[in-house]
Each structure stands twice: as structure tokens, then as C-alpha cells.
Amino acid sequence: MEKAKYERPLINRINAGLPDKFGMSRTMEAITHIDTIPVKDLIDEYGSPVFVLSEKTIKDKLSQAKKAFTTRYPKVQFAWSYKTNYLNAVCQIYHREGSWAEVVSGFEYDKAIENGVAGNHIIFNGPDKSKDDLRKAIKNASLIHIDHFDELYTIMELAETMEETPKLAIRINMDTGIYPQWDRFGFNYENGDAWNALTRIMLNGKLELVGLHTHIGTYIMTPGAYGIATSKLAQLAVRIDQKFNHKIKYIDMGGGFASENTLKGAYLPGTDTCPSFDDYAEAITNALINSEINPEDLPVLFLETGRALIDDAGSLLGTVLANKRLADGRRSTIIDIGVNILFTSFWYEHHIVPAQNTTQHTEDTTIYGPLCMNIDVIRAAIQFPLMNKGEHIVISRIGAYNMTQWMQFITLRPNIVLIDSEKNVHVIRKNETRESMTDLENVPEYLNPSK
Amino acid sequence: MKLKKNIAISESGFVFDPTSGESFSLNPIAIEILNLLQEGKGQIDISDFVLQKYDVDRDTFENNYFDFTGMLKQFNLTEKNN
Numbered sequence: 001m002e003k004a005k006y007e008r009p010l011i012n013r014i015n016a017g018l019p020d021k022f023g024m025s026r027t028m029e030a031i032t033h034i035d036t037i038p039v040k041d042l043i044d045e046y047g048s049p050v051f052v053l054s055e056k057t058i059k060d061k062l063s064q065a066k067k068a069f070t071t072r073y074p075k076v077q078f079a080w081s082y083k084t085n086y087l088n089a090v091c092q093i094y095h096r097e098g099s100w101a102e103v104v105s106g107f108e109y110d111k112a113i114e115n116g117v118a119g120n121h122i123i124f125n126g127p128d129k130s131k132d133d134l135r136k137a138i139k140n141a142s143l144i145h146i147d148h149f150d151e152l153y154t155i156m157e158l159a160e161t162m163e164e165t166p167k168l169a170i171r172i173n174m175d176t177g178i179y180p181q182w183d184r185f186g187f188n189y190e191n192g193d194a195w196n197a198l199t200r201i202m203l204n205g206k207l208e209l210v211g212l213h214t215h216i217g218t219y220i221m222t223p224g225a226y227g228i229a230t231s232k233l234a235q236l237a238v239r240i241d242q243k244f245n246h247k248i249k250y251i252d253m254g255g256g257f258a259s260e261n262t263l264k265g266a267y268l269p270g271t272d273t274c275p276s277f278d279d280y281a282e283a284i285t286n287a288l289i290n291s292e293i294n295p296e297d298l299p300v301l302f303l304e305t306g307r308a309l310i311d312d313a314g315s316l317l318g319t320v321l322a323n324k325r326l327a328d329g330r331r332s333t334i335i336d337i338g339v340n341i342l343f344t345s346f347w348y349e350h351h352i353v354p355a356q357n358t359t360q361h362t363e364d365t366t367i368y369g370p371l372c373m374n375i376d377v378i379r380a381a382i383q384f385p386l387m388n389k390g391e392h393i394v395i396s397r398i399g400a401y402n403m404t405q406w407m408q409f410i411t412l413r414p415n416i417v418l419i420d421s422e423k424n425v426h427v428i429r430k431n432e433t434r435e436s437m438t439d440l441e442n443v444p445e446y447l448n449p450s451k
Numbered sequence: 452m453k454l455k456k457n458i459a460i461s462e463s464g465f466v467f468d469p470t471s472g473e474s475f476s477l478n479p480i481a482i483e484i485l486n487l488l489q490e491g492k493g494q495i496d497i498s499d500f501v502l503q504k505y506d507v508d509r510d511t512f513e514n515n516y517f518d519f520t521g522m523l524k525q526f527n528l529t530e531k532n533n
């Protein structure tokens with residue numbers, strides 16, 4: 001006789017009344033496949049853990065975002081925010097779909113060039129552009145978004161000696177009614193610094209002011225804040241036109257749209273609270289259309305959307321290493337995914353589910369990573385089904401920032417694979433080997449053990 | 452290990468502890484184990500029963516069994532000092 005499927009014995013206290021921090025018990029849908037490929041096959045072939053990106057989801061999201069804006073406004077240009085995920089294969093997908101590049105360092109700038117992006121389709125942001133970076137960007141007619149006066153003066157100095165006219169915008173920070181107000185990047189609107197910088201550019205004669213830029217923050221839940229920000233930039237555009245008879249070519253609203261991830265401490269899941277692309281598009285385009293800008297001179301609207309475009313396209317697959325009972329009786333499950341490769345677990349309560357069907361029984365669980373560090377907590381409190389050592393889990397919506405902000409710490413970073421639109425799987429970044437790390441090291445002669 | 456005598460176990464997997472007034476839920480295998488414990492069976496008998504019925508190896512089950520009985524103690528469902 002065939003034996004029954006085993007599940008470990010479980011007893012849960014029944015708490016009458018309100019759900020506690022572990023939330024209401026609910027059945028958890030397993031994720032057994034990603035884009036029709038079994039999770040188990042992906043792990044068998046590429047190891048555990050493994051990052052998986054879906055080309056289909058990348059394209060679907062981008063086309064949703066584009067549709068939201070282009071149906072409301074005639075001139076829209078997306079620029080892929082490299083820092084969000086700068087794997088070349090990922091960047092190439094966005095570029096093929098028509099996105100320009102938005103970079104914030106010399107390293108990212110060179111990556112964009114290497115990816116074949118035309119110099120004049122690169123937006124160069126950030127507080128750290130070296131003189132050489134700026135010279136290169138000016139030569140390539142890239143769009144330089146100035147962060148501070150020191151940078152403006154360096155550009156003025158370069159412009160004296162170069163043939164090309166720098167194409168400039170300034171980054172502007174402002175009060176949009178949201179807290180915290182990011183005021184460390186760019187020039188402030190309310191105190192007049194932004195106007196001061198714009199005036200200096202306009203009076204210089206060797207510089208071309210082409211745009212106005214802001215990035216009001218990240219994971220912004222209130223589309224209205226974008227409306228306010230857009231209106232303020234539009235007012236500046238009108239004022240520049242009035243004073244200097246000069247029309248700016250674009251307004252760049254930066255990134256910052258929320259993804260459906262749930263922020264730590266949020267009462268409701270992100271899937272219920274995240275505004276849609278339409279909500280953001282409505283706020284931004286209404287502000288532009290209703291501004292004092294002459295309809296014939298409406299600027300191109302640039303968007304540097306990052307996380308809202310790629311979060312959903314990334315999954316991290318892993319394996320249960322052990323189950324363990326904590327001193328207070330809580331269960332803990334240790335998985336092979338640590339905060340070093342899931343950086344976003346510091347601010348998100350990530351969606352994590354089994355990769356195989358389980359029964360409806362769940363237990364109050366803390367999910368830990370494998371690092372030998374107390375901070376290595378993937379979910380502090382979750383109602384989780386009973387899983388055995390060796391079984392697989394899937395963490396969804398991790399496409400943004402993890403593959404750029406990750407840390408190598410005590411282990412090696414795993415494979416990243418892309419499932420293309422035809423369901424072929426490609427390794428787009430190989431797992432590291434010990435040599436990936438030690439090749440960069442050098443032991444001074446006198447410490448060399450073989451001597 | 453002995454269960455407290457006055458614990459009530461229902462067929463659908465509810466446990467009521469009249470001393471504390473607390474109730475608990477069980478999954479099917481836990482119902483079977485609690486019933487065996489109430490009959491006074493020990494760990495060896497219980498392991499044999501489970502291994503015969505379910506697709507599991509002895510090490511895995513024993514590991515889970517001690518974890519489970521640990522929870523019974525945690526919830527004060529066992530007699531003290533055993």
C-alpha cells in the first residue's frame with residue numbers, strides 16, 4: 001500500500017479577536033512556475049539561490065507605463081534608471097523598447113555607452129561626476145543634470161576650452177507636501193537657489209539650458225505630490241521663457257513611483273495601496289497641460305521610473321536549510337537567501353511563498369537568512385506553511401535594486417538568469433567563484449606562506 | 452512525556468485546556484499523535500505508527516516529534532516534571 005504524504009505535526013494556539021503581528025492565517029498560493037518554467041528545474045539547473053528575471057514582465061510593465069502617459073500627453077520619453085538594475089541584458093531590453101539611459105556615475109555612464117546608447121540619449125545625474133566624466137559627457141552631447149554649484153563651475157570652466165556646448169539641466173528639490181522632503185540633491189526651489197542656478201546658466205553664453213529635472217523621492221504613494229512638483233517646474237519654464245525668451249526642451253520628473261511591495265510596518269499590503277501608472281500619469285500630465293506653458297511649446301516629459309518598472313519582473317528562488325524552534329516557541333525557518341543578496345528586505349515585507357503546494361496549515365514563523373549575523377532576517381513575522389528542509393521557496397518582486405546593491409559577504413553571489421519572451425532561459429550573470437574575489441587580492445611578498 | 456489528563460481533543464482537531472481556557476488547533480497527524488499520547492503510548496510506538504502510515508524517514512520524524520512535544524510543553528499541555 002502506498003504511504004500517505006507526510007506533514008510534520010503542528011499545534012497552533014487559537015487567538016480570538018484581532019490578528020497579531022503575524023497576520024491572519026490564510027492559505028498561501030504556491031508559485032510553482034515562473035513564465036511556465038518549473039521553479040524546481042530552474043534550481044536544478046542553475047543552483048540555489050538563483051535570481052530569475054522575466055523579459056515578458058519587463059516588457060508588459062513598460063508598455064503599461066508608456067500607455068498611461070502617452071494616452072494623456074503627446075511627448076513622453078522613458079529613460080532606464082541604471083542604478084535600479086544595470087545588468088547589460090536588462091538595459092538592452094529597455095533600450096530596445098525605446099528607453100534612453102539615466103545614469104548617476106562614471107561607471108554607469110560608460111556602461112550605457114558600451115550598451116550602444118547614443119551619447120545624446122544619456123541623462124547624467126548625481127552628485128559625483130568627475131571632471132573627466134563631465135568632459136566626456138559634454139563631448140557626447142549627453143544631458144547633464146547639475147547637482148550643485150561646484151559642478152556648475154566645473155562645467156563653465158570646461159566649456160571655455162571645449163568646442164561643444166554643454167547641454168544642461170539642473171536638478172531641483174522642493175516642497176511637494178510629502179515627508180521627508182529630499183533636499184540634499186540639486187538646487188532648492190523655494191529658497192531661490194534653483195532660479196539662481198538657472199540664471200547663471202542662461203547668462204553664461206557658452207552653455208545651453210535644455211531641461212529641468214526633479215526626483216522627489218522613492219516609493220511615493222501620493223500622486224498629488226507629482227502634480228505639485230510638475231507645476232513648480234512648469235512655472236520655472238514659463239519664467240525662463242519670459243525673462244530670457246528661451247524655451248526649455250524637456251521636464252524630467254525622475255523616478256519614485258511605488259511598486260506593489262509592502263513597506264515594513266504598513267497596515268495594508270502594497271497590492272492594495274500602490275497607485276497605478278494611470279494615477280501618476282494623470283497628476284503629472286494634468287499639471288503640464290494646465291500650466292501657463294504655451295500648448296505649442298509643451299516640453300517633452302522625461303521619466304526615470306525604476307522600481308515600479310522592474311520589481312515585478314524579478315524573483316529570487318531559494319531553499320529551506322533548516323527549521324528551528326526559538327526559545328519562546330516560535331518557529332524559525334532558515335533559508336539560503338540572506339539580506340546580502342536581498343537588500344530590499346530592510347524596507348519591504350517581501351512576498352515569500354513555497355514553490356510547491358502545501359496544506360493549509362501555517363505557523364507563526366520568522367524567516368532567517370544563512371548569514372551568521374543577527375540582522376539577517378528576511379521576514380520577522382509571517383504565517384508560513386510547514387516546509388521541510390530541502391524544499392524550495394520563491395520571493396517575488398525583487399527586480400529593483402537587489403542586483404545592484406547586493407553584497408558578497410561570506411559567500412558568493414549566485415547566477416542570474418533571464419527567461420526571454422520565447423521561454424528560453426539564459427544566464428545573464430554567472431555565479432561568482434572564489435577566484436572572482438581572490439583575484440583582486442594581493443598578499444605582500446613577506447606574508448606569502450610559500451616563501 | 453504525559454499529556455495533562457483533563458485536556459479535551461475533538462475529532463476535527465481542536466484541543467481545549469480547561470485549566471487555562473485556551474484552545475488550540477491541530478493538523479491531522481498531530482491529532483493522531485495526541486490521541487496516542489492520551490492512550491499512554493511513548494515515542495517509540497508513536498514513531499512506528501507514523502513510519503508505517505506516512506512517507507517519512509525515522510530521523511525526520513523524530514526531529515519533528517521532539518519539536519512538536521516541545522510545543523506541547525510550551526503551551527502547558529503536559530504534566531509537569533516529565
Ligand SMILES: Cc1ncc(COP(=O)(O)O)c(C=O)c1O
Pocket residue numbers: 081084102125215217218219254255256257304305306307308400
Ligand atoms: C535621479 C533618479 N532617477 C530615478 C531613480 C529611480 O527611482 P525609482 O526606482 O524610485 O523609480 C532614482 C532612484 O533613486 C534617482 O535617484
